[in-house]
Amino acid sequence: MKSVSIRDLSVSFGAVQVLHDVSFDVTPGECFGLVGESGSGKSTILRCASRLTDGWDGEVRIGDASVREMPVRERCRTLQMVFQDPYGSLHPRHSIRGALEEGLRVNGISDREERMAQAMRDVGLPVSFLDRYPHQLSGGQRQRVAIARALILEPDVLFLDEPTSALDVSVQAEVLNLLVRLQREKGFTYLMVSHDLAVVDHMCDRFAIMQHGRIVEVLDREAITRGGATQPYAKELIAASLEYETAI
Amino acid sequence: MENVLDVRNLTIRYRGAAEPAVRDVSFTLGRERLGIVGESGSGKSTVGRAMLKLLDTAEVTADRMSFEEVDLLRAPERQMLDLRGRRMSMILQDPKFSLNPIQRCGHQIAEGYRRHVKCTKAEARRKAIEMLEQVHIRDPERVYDLYPHEVSGGMGQRVMIAMMLLTDPDLVIADEPTSALDVTVRLQVLRILDGLVRDRGIGLVMISHDLNLVRSFCDRVLIMYAGRLVETLDARDLDNAKHPYTRGLLAAQPRIGGPRGDLPVLDRQDSWLQPHQEVTA
Incomplete structure (x- = not known):
């Protein structure tokens, strides 16, 4: 199990500064949430920390190692990401086998068939699905494939970028249950972006509320129901979510 | 009660599809708010679009499909052009995609009004600004001249609502009107829509995945x-829903402060595909 530590992360796209000195720590084996309205910079943190976006300032460490100094293969075997839209994140013309095998091949890992079969079993899909293409799978099944692809290299940390917001509640429940089980079995550290406080409350131990590229407040999960927020925006967001749930 | 919509055994098959997307759906709508709920692909949006006859690539059959005195099954496109945007209108999911990006917000609102009501440009402008006020836009004169990319999602959706309600329609179909919005503005937009629909006695069909x-x-x-x-x-009886699918959807939703065990998942049954028995209360 590894920790994630983010220090003074700042990034600008052109003239616009998108993240302003973001710092927080995720303890090993924890599920840490990032919430906030659209455009607040939640996903950008994941993209910077995984180095999908470059040109940022600050420091991101996984365990003892800085992501900047990790060789790319080591980084990929330490940290993996699951994206929001399972319709967009799988190559439409690669079979599931192709999607899962690529990472193994790049990393020169042997017994690939056995590992792919195990990954499929881990996410609750039949091994025969390896020969299917994404369009032959439902949204929930695709997201399971995306999770299988992320865990096949046995990483320590998973970045989850709205992993269920493109899915129906019925399918969301299955994927959330899967993520909880995998964390329990494999000891992953999760950093999860979500706009849904109910999902954060279900999954996370602690979470950060973001606005305009800054962390407004870091809270324990209990703070949602017990009114532990102190910052005005954090209070507003929690109140709006609670009102939405109870008015509804 | 006079019916706004009366639909009997509506079946819709998209061209080239083996199975119909909608099968034997019957319902009526009075001056009330009717929700259509289901998972993606359940056909709920298809039903909404069929009411406006927007499905020109699909084969639509029904024993009856009428809007007030109009028989929608036989209404020619000419007549539909007069109905759409005047007596029936539709609010779409995401203002980023449903507003015209190269026209000012106010212009789009006024244009719809002028298409159906004979009046001067100045009059249409005045009406549009009045309507923007009614959707709680504080500075309507300024917002009138903004382009859609210059307004937030919540404001864009209120512009959409203003545009759709300006001609005082009898039927509004709202297809996921708030799922693209942040939770902090969702309730506000819903309440504005709800208030206007009630005040004007509009028949509302709200299509949503969110029970x-x-x-x-x-x-x-x-x-x-x-x-x-x-x-x-009835919406107030949702907790007493009998169908296992409805109950499953309700239970699958994580709740703030809820238990942290595994969420209940749907155990889909083939029997759910059998024809619907009207539950008599």
Whole structure:
């Protein structure tokens, strides 16, 4: 199990500064949430920390190692990401086998068939699905494939970028249950972006509320129901979510 | 009660599809708020679009499909052009995609009005600004001249609502009107829509994947599964829903402060595909 530590992360796209000195720590084996309205910079943190976006300032460490100094293969075997839209994140013309095998091949890992079969079993899909293409799978099944692809290299940390917001509640429940089980079995550290406080409350131990590229407040999960927020925006967001749930 | 919509055994098959997307759906709508709920692909949006006859690539059959005195099955496109945007209108999911990006917000609102009501440009402008006020836009004169990319999602959706309600329609179909919005503005937009719909006695069809949202903003709810209606019930009776699909959808939703065990998942049954038995209360 590894920790994630983010220090003074700042990034600008052109003239616009998108993240302003973001710092927080995720303890090993924890599920840490990032919430906030659209455009607040939640996903950008994941993209910077995984180095999908470059040109940022600050420091991101996984365990003892800085992501900047990790060789790319080591980084990929330490940290993996699951994206929001399972319709967009799988190559439409690669079979599931192709999607899962690529990472193994790049990393020169042997017994690939056995590992792919195990990954499929881990996410609750039949091994025969390896020969299917994404369009032959439902949204929930695709997201399971995306999770299988992320865990096949046995990483320590998973970045989850709205992993269920493109899915129906019925399918969301299955994927959330899967993520909880995998964390329990494999000891992953999760950093999860979500706009849904109910999902954060279900999954996370602690979470950060973001606005305009800054962390407004870091809270324990209990703070949602017990009114532990102190910052005005954090209070507003929690109140709006609670009102939405109870008015509804 | 006079019916705004009366639909009997509506079946819709998209061209080239083996199975119909919607099968034998029957419902009526009075001056009330009706929710249609189901998972993606259940056919709920298809039903909404069929009411406006927007499905020109699909084969639509029904024993009856009428809007007030108009028989929609026989209405020619000419007549539909007069109905759409005048007496029936549709609010779409995401203002980023449903507003014209190269026209000022106010212009789009006024244009719809001028298409149906004979009046001067200045009059249409005045009406549009009045309507922007009614959707709680504080500075309507300024917003009138903004382009859609210059307004936030919540404001864009209020512009959309203003545009759709300006001609005082009898029927509004709202297709996921708030799912693209942040939670902090969702309720505000819903309340504005709800207030206007009630004040004007509009028949509202609210299409949503969110049972809980429909519960508080609708009077009655239709539950759809795989193109079929599986249950119809009053919104206040949702907790007593009989159909396992409805109950499964309700239970699968994580709740703030809820238990952290595994979420209940749907155990889909083939019997759910059988024709719907009207539940008599």
